[in-house]
Amino acid sequence: MLYGRDTEQNRIAELLDDARDNGRSGVLLLRGEAGIGKSALLEWAADACAHERVLRVTGYEAESNIAFGGLSQLLWPVRDRVEALPSAQAEALRAALGLGHAADGSGDRFGAGLGLLTLLADLAEDGPVLCLVDDAQWLDAASAEALLFAVRRLAAEGVVVLLAARDDGLIGSGLPEIELKRLENCDALRLLEERNLPADAVHRVLHDAAGNPLALLEFGAAAPSFPGMLPVADRVLASFRAQIAALPERTRELLLIAAAEGRGHLPSLVRAAASFGLDLDDLAEAERLRMVEVTGTGIAFRHPLIRAAAYQGAPTARRITVHRALADAADDPECRVRHRAAAAMGPDEDVAAELQLAAERARGKAAIGVVARLYRQAADLSPDDDARAARLAAAADAILTAGSPEHAEETAREAAELTSDPVLLARLARVRATVEVERGNGRTAATLLLDHAERSAPSDTHAMLRSAAAYAWTSGDTASVQAAASRLTDDPFVTGLAALTIEDYETGLPLLARAVREGGPDAVQAAVILGADEQTLDLASAAATRARRLGQIGSLPDILDALAQAQIALGLHADAEASATEALALARDTGLWHGGTRTAAVLTRLAAIEGDESYLTVPSRTPAGSAAALTDASRALLDLARGRHDDVVHRLEDLFHGPHRHSAGVMIASADLVESAVRLDRPDLAATAQARFTRWATAGGQPWARAIVLRNEALLTDSEPPFVQALNFHDQALRPFEKARTELAYGEWLRRHRRRADARNRLRSALESFERLRATPWLDRVRTELRATGEGTTAAVPAAAALLDRLTPQELQVVKLAAEGTSSREIAAQLFLSPRTVEYHLYKAYPKLGISSRRDLARLSFPTAPATLRTPASPKPPRPRIPVPQPAQGCA
Incomplete structure (x- = not known):
């Protein structure tokens, strides 16, 4: 029974009903502090969908550097459906789930998200699908990125995605969300009635818990009293630490091993425990108190704060010893290096090198966010300044690709202070130049590239000078355009731009026309x-x-x-x-x-x-x-x-x-x-x-x-x-x-x-x-x-062209492709939608066009030249405001 959550339950019920009755998709982010009841709402939703497909994933802090660990957890039960996806999407998901690798190890970082979208849509062909994502703030960056990419494109598949995150999780994601408030006193009292507390304890628990449901339950069990200045989550954590301190020593030791292991992977825990002479029987008292639950395949803490209490309550030296044992017991290289890094007491080149290898494995899955984190860790453990700088440079590249320009610049500057290697400094200059372009400072970007191009690796020099010319052109820095051209005298694009800056159109424009004919990387811009x-x-x-x-x-x-x-x-x-x-x-x-x-x-x-x-x-x-x-x-x-x-x-x-x-x-x-x-x-x-x-x-x-x-x-x-x-x-x-x-x-x-x-x-x-x-x-x-x-x-x-003006931009894209005979599945792959959403757009477009099926699309003419442009048969709706998206802060 949930108390004080009628609004949230009704909102979730509406999403579920819309999926069942109308085939509509929906997403909702539940946000709130630890213990506020997010997980309870997800469980309630799962119970409400007992007869439908439910996919679940819980983010674990310990797995935040394991590329696509969260996505693997979500999709592992349906991994057999991956092979039916379009080939590029199937390849991306196989790599993400560890079932294969991208063909060249450099797949697009959004490929897994597109594959996830199509897979969810395929699953929903058999009925509504509910995806539950708990502790989303701890998902690895690659999984979070794939998930956000997919859910933003859900529309008419019958897929409902519910995410739960702490207050600082998924900030700026753009998802519809609802913030869970603390319970009113009346609801808190109803919850406490189930605990059968003595009357003199009720007032104290109400005061200390401050409406936090988990605190009400935990304080109701022990009825402690805490200084009022402590945040509620800290009070709950202290309560759990007190309960753990009262356990037998062997039980505390085994809880520490489980907390340090983090994934709930039972075989690793058993192997590590055996090295200390412990076994699962030592968890009996913790199980009796419902601190943990042990199944045949895993171990789970009842709440993340219990895990935090078990880990933080142990001395640092003991934690290091446990992580070393877990590294020896690990069954895969990602887990092994994670524990080795946690056990490192200072710079360690062996561990840093192992983290670097893990980063490159993540790159093979296009998990760029994880690549960045692992290289950052490797840099922190590097004993040598040059090695540290090189790893920071790799981290900066990945951070930039992952869409965090400000963080990338900070990392690049940190690396630059550690090295005098001109090739590495040139690589860092490329990162900083891209960041400056994002800020609108093309002049600064061009100067950075020009200053470092000649000292870069030979294979990079030409590209840096071309980029410098392009940045300088768009920013109006004529001197830098000409400086780039003086070093690339045989490049028609760059020399053409330089000629235009001095109004030598007779030279410049034919050179750009040559660049178009040659079809190089700048042919589109030249055109x-x-x-x-x-x-x-x-x-x-x-x-x-x-x-x-x-x-x-x-x-x-x-x-x-x-x-x-x-x-x-x-x-x-x-x-x-x-x-x-x-x-x-x-x-x-x-x-x-x-x-x-x-x-x-x-x-x-x-x-x-x-x-x-x-x-x-x-x-x-x-x-x-x-x-x-x-x-x-x-x-x-x-x-x-x-x-x-x-x-x-x-x-x-x-x-x-x-x-x-x-x-x-x-x-x-x-x-x-x-x-x-x-x-x-x-x-x-x-x-x-x-x-x-x-x-x-x-x-x-x-x-x-x-x-x-x-x-x-x-x-x-x-x-x-x-x-x-x-x-x-x-x-x-x-x-x-x-x-x-x-x-x-x-x-x-x-x-x-x-x-x-x-x-x-x-x-x-x-x-x-x-x-x-x-x-x-x-x-x-x-x-x-x-x-x-x-x-x-x-x-x-003519009336036919006027009909097209009634369509939304996306409906027009879908209708034109369908009229060419492209299947819904192929359209979906091209436009990064699900096939069900494509069908939905067609369903909405047919009445606007006065037709009833795909066959009728052949009768319509589409604007491909001025003679068939749009007509004013019906008033055009106001142009939608298309705001320039602002950078999201802190996503995943």
């Missing part, structure tokens, strides 16, 4: 800078497909960011929103947030086109470097659409005197500056902007850019031929928004020259494009012009 939309779309789509197939989740945010930029340029706004939404979610999961800031900046272009003032005026995080330049260019575009020409000039004059003006995303704003300067009668400013953009467009050779040059020329000369030539170039490109702007400007020119019939033809075409693009402020301008020609503004639009 984005060039404004080569179709090449960016093809390259980024291929890279995303490859990353999805291989389960390389950590690389996707950057790829999806580039993909979103191309999709916006091509008018595929729904696809761009889907790509950006996924990129932001993955940035949150990978723990590196710079990509989220950049993606939010990319979305400002979409907001500007659609007239979403709020997205541009209330950024969720202040952008820096090239992200800030993209945001400023987008704000200027919206100012132009609203007729705020002075604001346009103010923003863009500053922008075009800055270092970020040389890429397509910013350079295109030259057209906005020209138009506003013309309207403000500032011909010199317009001519300067036009001259710069003409050189850039001519060197780059992109048809859309040549078209804009001609549109600018028409505005500057107030003549018709450039408009006609511009439209010819637009027909060779796929930027519908820019073509519609040219048609609007041409239509305005024709109306001013009293050619109303010709003007209407151009304006109708512009109206249709702007309606498809939801370009609200531009629609207002076209409608004003059409009314001036004497015509209404209703455009005929």
Whole structure:
């Protein structure tokens, strides 16, 4: 019987009922101090699901450095189902569970989480599944990361996950949670009634327990009194220590061995106990008092505080002796090294080397968080400064990959103070540079890499210089770009960037085009800078497909960011929103947030086109470097659409005197500056902007850019031929928004020259494009012009494309893949969802599309080019705010 937990029980019951009745998944984190009743609620939930599948895991502090120890405990009963998973996921889970190894020992760190998601969904095909995670704060980092990755993607599988954690566990996880409060006096009294305490003891127990259920039960047994200043958990711990002190010496000794062993692994405990002349009979008194429970396979303490009391109450020397015995008795290398490390009384190279080997075994399972911890331990036990520094460097690399930049920098700085080895210092500089990029300090990052590149390992020098150039480019550090190029004279990407920084477009842009053709590691970024939309779309789509197939989740945010930029340029706004939404979610999961800031900046272009003032005026995080330049260019575009020409000039004059003006995303704003300067009668400013953009467009050779040059020329000369030539170039490109702007400007020119019939033809075409693009402020301008020609503004639009606008970004992704004949299971693997969630999205999408099955999807046309873009048949819901994810603190 649980007292005072009606709210929590009702919340859990709702989740369970929703899973049974509707197939919905749910997750809830129960948070609270030791003894508050978290485990009791999990037991209550397990009893409520007695006829359904229940998977359980309890975190053990002793196993926090055993890679995927928690995940193994959770999935061991269903390990036979792993082989049915998609191959990359099955491989990741086999490695995690110790059933095999990643093919090359370098699997993606989120592969196990994706496999866990699919496995849970498969199990739920047979009925609801309940996962219970107790003491989640002590899960090993790899298990916690996999679990969080999976539960964030549960939706329509019929899986319920309940986690219990101490107050400081899983902070910032983003999971729905409920904090367990201490019991009210009325509920505490009801609980004490079951203890049959003397009346004079009740008041004392109520005071000392302070509403903590475990304290009420334990103090009710012995009715002690404690100083009021002690926290309740400390009072309970003291109570347990007093009870243990009263036990026979042999029982205390065996409890110490069990507490030090930590896992409850009976064979190891028995072997270690035998070395002291002890056996399980010596636990009889502790079993009678329900301190421990012994089964045929294991031993479990009734509460973690009992284990803590048994361990902390023993002298340090005795604990060391016990850990040495457990190391000798260990049945696997991870346990052996854990106990050897616990028994080490000072630096010990043998133990440090063994910890390093354990770290590399964890790396083979892609358990990066565990790798970091083990290398940190190895460093702490290293007697030699050089060895300590090398191990700290390995720890810093792993910590950074695990998504903790600040901690990685601290570790890297600690290592740097211990060594003068230039190769090692260069390795540490790469870590620190990545951290600086996360902070938005690309200049500092570039300087770090340039200073250390020549002293790095030969195999790393080229990559460091390329990274330095890329960081310097995005931060506007032209000197560092040129310094990198002076050392990489045969690299077209780096030398191309350097040429652009001095406005040598004739040299730089062809070099970047060569980098795109050669398809190197920077081909996508080069295509984005060039404004080569179709090449960016093809390259980024291929890279995303490859990353999805291989389960390389950590690389996707950057790829999806580039993909979103191309999709916006091509008018595929729904696809761009889907790509950006996924990129932001993955940035949150990978723990590196710079990509989220950049993606939010990319979305400002979409907001500007659609007239979403709020997205541009209330950024969720202040952008820096090239992200800030993209945001400023987008704000200027919206100012132009609203007729705020002075604001346009103010923003863009500053922008075009800055270092970020040389890429397509910013350079295109030259057209906005020209138009506003013309309207403000500032011909010199317009001519300067036009001259710069003409050189850039001519060197780059992109048809859309040549078209804009001609549109600018028409505005500057107030003549018709450039408009006609511009439209010819637009027909060779796929930027519908820019073509519609040219048609609007041409239509305005024709109306001013009293050619109303010709003007209407151009304006109708512009109206249709702007309606498809939801370009609200531009629609207002076209409608004003059409009314001036004497015509209404209703455009005929195809209905089929309008239906797609009713879909959420994820529904659109799922529907498009399903229409290509991709199975739900294959879609799930690509989008990192479960098959049941894919089916759920399809089920929700069919009514919106006016169809009833997959077969009907073949009748729909999907936007792949401007001719089939979205239409306004139904009002578009407000654009969801997509906040830049903030770094989670203290997760796992």
